[in-house]
Amino acid sequence: MEYKNLQVEDSEYGIRPDPMFTDDNGSLSFYFDSESVTIEPWGENAFRVRASCLNKMPERAWALSEKVSSPKADIKIEPKFASITNGKIRASVSNRGKIVISNAKSNKVILEEYARHRLDLLDPKCSSLRIQAREWKARLGSPDYHLTMRFESQNPDERIYGMGQYQQPFLNLKGADIELAQRNSQATVPFAVSSEGYGFLWNNPSIGRAVFSKLTTTFEAYSTDILDYYVVVGDAPSEIMRAYTAATGRVPMMPEYGLGFWQCKLRYQTQEELLQVAREYKKRNLPIDLIVCDYFHWPAQGDWKFDPTFWPDPDAMIAELKEMNIELMVSIWPTVERTSENYEEMLRRGLLIRQDRGIRASMEGRGYAIHFDATNPEARKFIWDAAKRNYFDKGVKVFWLDEAEPEYSVYDFDIYRYAAGPNLAIGNIYPVEYARAFYEGQAAAGQTNIVNLLRCAWAGSQKYGALVWSGDIASSWGSFRNQLAAGLNMGMAGLAWFTTDIGGFHGGLPEDPAFRELLVRWFQWGAYCPVMRLHGDREPKQPQLGTTGGSFCLSGGPNEVWSYGDEVYKICEKYLRIREELRDYTRGLHKAAHEHGDPIMRPLFYDFPEDKESWMVEDQYMYGPKYLVAPVLEAKQTKREVYLPGASIKWKGVDGNEYEGGKRVTVDCPLDTMPVFTRDG
Numbered sequence: 001m002e003y004k005n006l007q008v009e010d011s012e013y014g015i016r017p018d019p020m021f022t023d024d025n026g027s028l029s030f031y032f033d034s035e036s037v038t039i040e041p042w043g044e045n046a047f048r049v050r051a052s053c054l055n056k057m058p059e060r061a062w063a064l065s066e067k068v069s070s071p072k073a074d075i076k077i078e079p080k081f082a083s084i085t086n087g088k089i090r091a092s093v094s095n096r097g098k099i100v101i102s103n104a105k106s107n108k109v110i111l112e113e114y115a116r117h118r119l120d121l122l123d124p125k126c127s128s129l130r131i132q133a134r135e136w137k138a139r140l141g142s143p144d145y146h147l148t149m150r151f152e153s154q155n156p157d158e159r160i161y162g163m164g165q166y167q168q169p170f171l172n173l174k175g176a177d178i179e180l181a182q183r184n185s186q187a188t189v190p191f192a193v194s195s196e197g198y199g200f201l202w203n204n205p206s207i208g209r210a211v212f213s214k215l216t217t218t219f220e221a222y223s224t225d226i227l228d229y230y231v232v233v234g235d236a237p238s239e240i241m242r243a244y245t246a247a248t249g250r251v252p253m254m255p256e257y258g259l260g261f262w263q264c265k266l267r268y269q270t271q272e273e274l275l276q277v278a279r280e281y282k283k284r285n286l287p288i289d290l291i292v293c294d295y296f297h298w299p300a301q302g303d304w305k306f307d308p309t310f311w312p313d314p315d316a317m318i319a320e321l322k323e324m325n326i327e328l329m330v331s332i333w334p335t336v337e338r339t340s341e342n343y344e345e346m347l348r349r350g351l352l353i354r355q356d357r358g359i360r361a362s363m364e365g366r367g368y369a370i371h372f373d374a375t376n377p378e379a380r381k382f383i384w385d386a387a388k389r390n391y392f393d394k395g396v397k398v399f400w401l402d403e404a405e406p407e408y409s410v411y412d413f414d415i416y417r418y419a420a421g422p423n424l425a426i427g428n429i430y431p432v433e434y435a436r437a438f439y440e441g442q443a444a445a446g447q448t449n450i451v452n453l454l455r456c457a458w459a460g461s462q463k464y465g466a467l468v469w470s471g472d473i474a475s476s477w478g479s480f481r482n483q484l485a486a487g488l489n490m491g492m493a494g495l496a497w498f499t500t501d502i503g504g505f506h507g508g509l510p511e512d513p514a515f516r517e518l519l520v521r522w523f524q525w526g527a528y529c530p531v532m533r534l535h536g537d538r539e540p541k542q543p544q545l546g547t548t549g550g551s552f553c554l555s556g557g558p559n560e561v562w563s564y565g566d567e568v569y570k571i572c573e574k575y576l577r578i579r580e581e582l583r584d585y586t587r588g589l590h591k592a593a594h595e596h597g598d599p600i601m602r603p604l605f606y607d608f609p610e611d612k613e614s615w616m617v618e619d620q621y622m623y624g625p626k627y628l629v630a631p632v633l634e635a636k637q638t639k640r641e642v643y644l645p646g647a648s649i650k651w652k653g654v655d656g657n658e659y660e661g662g663k664r665v666t667v668d669c670p671l672d673t674m675p676v677f678t679r680d681g
Contacts, residue, residue: 016119017032018032018080018095018096019031019032019093019095019096019097020032021077021082021093022077023075023077024038026040026041026070026072026073026075027039027040027041027073027084028040028073028075028077028082028083028084028091028093030082030093030097032097034053035051035052035053035097035134035136036051036052036057037049037050037051037093037097037099037134038050038051038057039084039091039093039099040070040073041070041071041072041073041084041086042064042068042070042230042247043068043069043070043232043243043246043247044069044070044071044086044087044243045086045087045088045089045232045233045234045243046086046089046230046231046232046233046243046247047084047086047089047091047101047230047231047232048064048203048228048229048230049091049099049227049228049229049230049231050226050227050228051134051226051227052225052226052227053136053145053225054225054226057226058225058226060226060228062203062204062205062228062429062459062460063201063203063230063247063248063458063459063460064201064203064230064247064248065248065249065460065463066246066247066248066249066463068246068247070086071086071087073085073086074086080094080095081093081094081095085104087104088103088104088105088233088234088235089101089102089103089104089231089232089233090102090103090104094120094123095120096115096119096120096123098112098113098115098120098123098133099111099112099113099133100112100113101198101231103197103198103233108196108197109154110154110194110196110197110198110231110233111151111152111154111198111200111231112151112152112154113133113134113150113151113152114131114133114150114151114152114216115131115132115133115150116129116130116131117129117130117131117132118130131150133149133150133151134147134148134149134150134227135147135148135149135150139223142223143225144223144224144225145223145224145225146220146221146222146223147204147206147220147221147224147227148218148219148220149202149218149219149220149227149229150216150217150218151216151217151218152215152216152217153212153213153214153215153216153217154196155196156214157174158174158194158195158196159172159174159194159195159615160172160173160174160176160192160193160194160195160212161173161192161193161194161488161489161492161603162189162191162192162193162199162489162492162493162494163178163188163189163190163191163192163210163489163493164186164187164188164189164190164457164489164490164493164495165185165186165187165189165468165470165486165487165489165490165498166178166186166485166486166489167185167186167470167473167479167482167486168482168485169478169481169482169484169485169618170485170618171485171488171489171603171618172618173192173212173489174212174214175212175213175214176211176212177209177210177211178209178210178211178212179207179209180202180206180207180208180209180210180219180220180221180428181207181208181428182403182428182430182431182456182458183456183471184455184471184472185455185470185471185472185473186456186471187431187455187456187457187458187468187471187490187495188428188458189457189458189459189461189490189493189494189495190202190203190204190210190219190458190459190493191244191248191459191492191493191494192212192493193237193240193241193492195605195615197233197234197235197240198231198232198233198234198240199231199232199234199240199241199243199244200229200230200231201229201230201231201244201248201459202219202229203228203229203230203459204219204221204224204226204227204228204229205428205429205458206221206222206223206224206428207221207222207223207428208220208221208222209222230244230247232244236609237492237605237606237609238598238606238609241492241494241597241598241599241606242596242597242598244494244597245462245494245596245597246597248459248460248462248463248494249460249462249463250462250463250496250593250594250595250596250597251462251463251465251466251496251497251590251593251594252448252449252450252463252465252594253448253449253590253591253594254449254451254497254530254587254590254593254594255397255449255451256289256587257289257290257327257398258289258290258451258467258531258590259289259583259586259587259590260287260288260289260290260532260579260580260583261286261287261288261289261290261532261533261534261576261579261580262288262289262290262291262292262329262499262531262532262533262534263277263278263281263288263290263291263292263534263560264291264292264294264329264501264533264534264535264559265292265294265534265535265536265537265538265555265556265558265559265560266294266505266535266536266537266538266555266556266559267293267294267295267296267297267553267555267556268292268293268294268555269310269542269545269551269555270310270311270545271310271311271312271313271314271317274291274293274317275317275320275321277291277560278291278320278321278324278326279324280560280562281326281560282324282326284562286561286573286576287576287577287579287580288326289325289326289327290326290327290328290329290398291321291326291327291328291329292328292329292330292331292400292535293311293328293329293330293331294331294400295331295333295402295550295553296549296550296552296553297310297311297330297331297549297550298549298550299341299548299549299550300337300339300340300341300549301333301335301336301337301340301366301369302335302336302337302340302341302342302343302346302369302372303340303341303342303386304332304342304383304386304387304390304391305386305389305390305391306390307548307549307550309546309548309549309551310545310546310549310550310551314394315394315395318394318395318396319395322395327397327398328395328396328398329396329398329399329400329453330391330396330398330399330400331400331402332383332387332391332399332400332401332402332438333402334371334372334374334383334401334403334434335362335363335369335370335371335372336352336369336370336371336372337366337367337368337369338367338368339367342382342386346372346379346382349378349382350373350376351372351373351376351378351379351382352370352371352372352373352379353370353371353372353373354373366552366553374430374433374434374436374437375429375430375433379437380433380436380437380440380441381437381440381441383437384437384438384440384441385441387399387438387441388441388445392441392442392445397442397447398451398453399438399451399452399453400452400453401434401435401438401452401453401454402454402455403430403431403434403454403455403456428458429458430456431454431455431456431457431458431461431466432457432458432460432461432464434454435452435454435457435461435464435465435466436464438450438452438464438465439452439463439464439465442465450464450465451465451467451497452464452465452466452467453467453468453469453499454466454467454468454469455468455469455471456468456471457495459493459494461495462494462495462496462497466495466497467497467498467499467530467531468490468495468497468498468499469498469499469500469501469533469535470483470486470487470498470499470500470501471505472501472505472506472537473500473501473504473505473506474504474505474506474507475503475504475505475506475507475508475515475518475536476504476518477518477633477634477635479504480504480518480521480522480525480633481619481633483500484525484619484621484631484633485618486498486500487500487529487530487601488599488601488602488603488621491599491600491601491602492599492602492603492606494597496530496590496593496597496598496599496600497530497531497593497600498529498530498531498600498601499526499529499530499531499532499533500522500526500529500533501533501534501535501536502519502522502523502526502532502533502534502535502536503515503518503519503522503523503534503535503536503559504518504522504536505535505536505537506536506537507537507538507539508536508537508538508539509538509539509557510538510557510558510559510563510564514635516564516565516567516568517635517636517671518635519564519568520568520571520572520671520672521631521632521633521674523561523571523572523575524571524575524631524632524673524674525629525631525674526575527575527576527578527579527582528582528601528623528627528629528676529601530589530590530600530601532579534559534560534561535559536556536559537556538556538557538558538559538563539556539557540557541554541555541556541557542554542555542556542557561573561576567671570672571671571672574672585624585626586600588624589623589624592624600623600624601621601622601623601629602621602622603615603617603618603621603622604617604620604621604622604628604643604645606622607622607625607645608645608646611645611646611647611662613643613645613662614643614645617643617645619631619633620642620643625679626678626679627676627677627678627679628642628644628645628651628676628677628678628679629674629675629676630642630667630669630674630675630676630677631674632669632674632675637669638668638669638670638671639666639667639668639669640666640667640669640675641664641665641666642664642665642666642667642675642677643663643664644659644660644661644662644663644664644665644677645661645662646661646662647660647661647662648661648662649661649662649679649680650679650680651677651678651679651680652677652678652680653667653675653676653677654673654674654675654676654677655667655668658680659677
């Protein structure tokens with residue numbers, strides 16, 4: 001270990017010594033007063049930066065759980081200055097602890113801490129504002145802090161992509177103020193890719209906030225004991241994404257049933273109803289890979305088994321589906337009612353979440369249910385053993401892990417604490433641990449290609465087979481537009497598997513011509529999504545069939561492709577067959593996601609980073625490197641403008657015409673056609 005204790009100078013803050021710099025086995029550290037900071041290489045061209053006011057730096061991987069090979073960094077410690085260089089990335093630290101990160105090849109600054117004070121009178125940004133870049137505010141009665149991290153905005157025209165899924169139509173997040181929290185239809189995955197040539201992960205699962213303004217980029221954690229972020233530079237978005245997913249994990253290989261069409265509705269109430277739908281698909285010779293048995297098919301929340309009243313012979317049902325080559329997915333909730341057969345044992349063994357004060361209830365609904373503690377390995381094993389016994393061993397291999405309305409759940413750190421400790425109380429890590437429970441169980445049972453359908457996710461969820469769907473969304477054109485932005489930004493946050501409720505979840509009248517048009521356009525887009533899944537709570541609701549188990553939860557109206565009239569049926573059939581024709585190509589995209597971390601659906605700039613216009617387009621995308629997809633996002637639209645990137649590229653439209661790249665074209669899009677262009681070569 002080598003260090004240099006630098007000299008003292010006066011300021012309005014009084015006598016303030018410079019920080020102590022050290023070379024700690026290839027990492028640059030510096031210390032002043034209560035704060036310690038470490039900058040260490042984390043794979044090629046990347047750093048992990050951590051800071052804490054504790055006596056010892058907490059050792060938590062959070063999303064950075066994968067082992068990555070890191071070259072030996074070049075560390076220099078000079079009077080009033082220190083730096084560390086790892087390939088294409090360099091971090092320099094001033095004698096007042098200000099960090100500036102730059103591209104070591106071009107010397108371009110990509111991140112500079114926003115500090116406005118008079119600690120360094122020679123700093124051109126010296127100011128009397130007394131604003132620190134790393135601001136630690138103690139939370140009264142807690143060992144944690146409210147942490148704020150501020151960076152200078154290097155370019156007001158910078159474009160920011162990723163951060164997970166939010167219900168808004170903008171792909172570029174520059175100018176956005178984003179909540180860092182899980183909600184139904186919102187999944188925080190705090191990794192951003194910048195047009196300035198870097199990727200940034202806020203590696204902290206606390207509920208908080210991110211603001212990408214023209215002046216500053218700010219991240220906040222409302223309750224934490226550590227600052228932790230990862231930054232990587234790259235010459236192209238693909239280089240950045242591949243480095244990031246190497247550090248946080250990549251999706252498993254998608255099994256064959258994930259490449260085709262999934263049929264779903266809210267909800268099939270009985271075994272016979274579900275089988276009748278599956279039989280009809282086969283009778284019509286329609287492609288179908290999977291059908292879903294949605295929630296409240298159980299006697300009580302926390303039983304994790306079929307209700308024998310409405311599902312009398314699940315073994316026979318699954319066997320018949322297997323004969324038709326259709327997989328069955330079942331919905332599993334993490335909630336446990338007091339009437340559940342497992343409640344008393346789980347309570348006795350400490351497998352349920354606990355609270356600081358008040359009633360132990362984590363969700364409103366049918367009675368008061370309590371979440372099992374997914375951060376507890378014993379609890380994860382308990383729920384998997386129940387699922388294995390009642391589902392997996394019967395032939396169910398696909399699980400819909402519904403977080404059970406997280407906005408009504410225990411994600412408020414001022415009220416609840418998970419058993420695992422205060423820093424997990426705030427919930428963003430919970431979806432990761434929930435998926436982990438089923439991934440660990442399925443892997444132990446010998447399954448390697450694992451799919452867990454989740455409503456929420458965080459950085460790293462992808463390595464547990466997380467297929468994220470965009471939650472309970474409205475059946476509207478505005479909602480449809482939002483899902484395009486959500487899917488693309490999820491891909492740029494490292495979650496290559498994404499799907500939506502085709503047609504939206506809430507409402508939708510199968511007899512309404514306006515809704516039929518919306519469903520057609522959504523269905524066409526779904527054929528070019530990582531997973532194609534029809535779902536929704538259609539009107540009118542079906543009659544209640546009984547008084548036991550989940551029968552109180554009414555089923556939505558019909559939601560099969562033949563439920564919307566002959567015209568819609570023919571268009572849906574056309575796109576079901578297109579999806580089937582894409583099977584080999586889609587398999588290749590999933591293989592690239594598994595092996596390299598490439599998003600399956602991605603913005604145009606991912607494949608055309610040198611084309612400046614491609615960074616500006618927000619209503620088109622690439623389905624892998626070959627197909628450019630231009631969804632129809634407005635009612636009554638029969639023509640739309642499309643930008644074709646790459647001046648040297650030839651594109652072929654579905655109309656059979658050939659088009660030159662680097663230009664905008666206007667093409668026809670009658671109801672039965674969505675514009676898709678095929679790249680030549």
